[in-house]
Amino acid sequence: MYKVIVSNIGTIGNYDTLEAAESKFDLYVMLSRIGSGRKAGQSVYLFDGDQLIEEYHNKKVAGR
Secondary structure: OEEEEEOOOEEEEEEOOHHHHHHHHHHHHHHHHHOOHHHOOOOEEEEEOOEEEEEEOOOEEEOO
């Protein structure tokens, strides 16, 4: 099970496939970058179970 978390919001959702989770991760990274509401400038995390596999902090620091 994959999940996406945004630092100011919490868990965005749980996803059965990496493709679905990456799509949501990419969307929230874009929203963070463009300064959209509560998502503006926030960190975004992608987990596979309890393991962090990708993160974004105003610049990508790990992952694909």
